[in-house]
Structures are given as structure tokens and as C-alpha cells.
Amino acid sequence: MKAFITHGGMNSVTEAIHFATPMVAIPLFGDQEHNVATAVKRGVAVSIDRKKLTAETLTNALRQVLNDDSFTKSARKLAAMIAKKPMKSKELIVKWTEFVAEFKDLSNLDLAGRDFSFI
Template sequence: MPASWKMAFIEAFERFPNYHFIWRYVGIDLQDKLPTNVHIFKWLPQSDLLQNPKTKAFISHGGYNSLQEAISAGVPLITIPLFGDQPRNARLAERHHFAIRIHKNEVSVDTVADAISRVLTDESYSKNIKRLSRMVRKKPVSVSHLLVSWANFVAEFKALDNLVPAGNKLNFIQYYSLDVIAFLSIVAALILLITYAISKIAMMKTASSDGVCEPKDLIACQLFSFFSRFQVTSVFGTILYMPYIT
């Protein structure tokens, strides 16, 4: 954890003297810098702490397990996602308005303190996550009932060929659409090649007023001469050469 983050958390926590902050931290470099309302431990029973009714908020990186435990306990979050699934989890929690997301590049005393203040004063965060917690606990079909139902279903019908995805029968090339990717790559390469050839013709400068090409422009001249045999391309070729007609 960057030193700037540590000081940002400490100074932000100090702004809320009526609340105690329990911090899981392995290092020993903060012992002399902690305010009286901040307590650090090398290990914490996270789930038990979240289930405590006195817990008002949870500052986390937004990992899957932490998110599930917070939802189960009905505790609103302040997330600071770092990598992996954390950014997505943090966005989902923020969208459903039971968490406040702080971007890792915006961590400061003010942003942390503001997030804590909003979670503590705005009851909508707590109401939303408690509602979600009740929904999780009172799901229509219990896990045990669902397991027994599917076990009976499989025992009765044995093989379930009609439920096998058609994708299982595709070969490696078809499954990963390599043929489609190859075709699109060839088309893209041809477009780039044609664009380059046309640009080369358009940007070619005649070596002299009588139209004699220099050796370095010989290929472009030959292409122009070939396209000029056709009526449509002749007009196109003339348009390309208009900047050089005096």
C-alpha cells in the first residue's frame, strides 16, 4: 500500500472521532501515527465483524468474497478496486447504490472522508444493501431443493443430449471463428494495400512537363497507364492527377 494512501486513511479516520475504525494491517510502521479511534490488527474475522450490528460501513478493494460477505451482512461498502474482478464488482455495487467507489488514482484524505461521511449520513446505502441481503436470504428456491430436483431429473431422463450445446460439436477452427478472422484479415489487408497503391498514384509527381516519369515513380506511372484504359478509372485517374495539371 502506498504511503500516501496510509496517511490519507489515517487523517480521514481522525475526522470521525465518534466512530472506531478496525483496520487489518500487517506492518508495524503505523503504530506511532494512529489516532485513538483507529485500531490495527494483523488478522481479523471479517465475516463476524460484518455481521455485528454496530458495523456501519466496510472499506474494501471490492473482491468477490468481500462483496458477498458485505451483502450477506447488509453492510454498505466503500470500494477502492485495484485489478481483476474488483473494478467490475465495484461498478455493480455503485450502480445498485449500496456502495461508493473511489478510483485508485483519486485516493486522498478528502475523497476518503467524503465517502465515509456519505455512507454514514445517507441512509439509502444501508437500506439498499439490507434489501439485497433479504433478497439473497429469501430466494424463491433453496439450494438444497434445487439440487434434489436436478438429481431426480437426471435420474429419470438419464442422457440429456438435447441439452448439449451445439458448440461442443464444432472443431477448433469453427469454435474460435478462425476462418472468419482469417477472411476479415485478408479483406483488411487488401483494403490497406489498395489504399496505399491509390495514395502512391495520387501523390506521385511528374519528373517533367512532358509527362516522363522518373525511375522511382515507374511503377506508379504504369499503374496509372493501366487504369487509364478504362473509362471509369480514367476519370478517377484524372481526378487524382488534377493537383499536378498546370
């Protein structure tokens, strides 16, 4: 796959990065704006404001992602980094389970902002 058109959900972004696929992202709501902004910052995506989505803006974004090799290079680098991360998920789960079993109450690790209202 040369490019992936996505709404920017975390699963879609994660899969695209895992398979080293550049994205054209059209965030709709929730965490998607943040996910897409991060992908753009990492050089693996072009973002289109959903209110400005037209055949022309989509075509231009696709051309940019398909014709500029930097998107593919950045996607490949991120995919390689994820594949070679220092600690695998299974190891991390075991370590955190052992940590929780030993210390039981982890409320001191809660962020103060956790109880803030949405506004």
C-alpha cells in the first residue's frame, strides 16, 4: 500500500505506522486531531481539515504523500523503531504486574489533572 486515507483513530494510525504506510488524515473528533497532529509532526501524514475537504484538497494531499519520498522514509524509520523497541509488550506487562503485586496501592502515581473536569 502506497498511502492510507484515514480519520486518524489511534488503531488506524498505529497500523499505518507498523506497516510503514504514509497517511492522508482527515480527523473528525475526539483524539483524532491529536493523533493526526503527531503523525504530521513525525512526517508520516498530511492532514486535511474536514471542513475544507474537497476532491481537490484530497487529490493534492495524496499527490504530496505519494510524490514526496520523505513521507515513506519517515514511515519506514518509525516502523523500524517500533519493531526494535527495547522492551516487548509481554515483558512490560509482566514487569507492571509484578510492580502492582509488590506495591498494591499506586494512587500516588495518579496525575493531579485526572480529576479535572472536561472544561
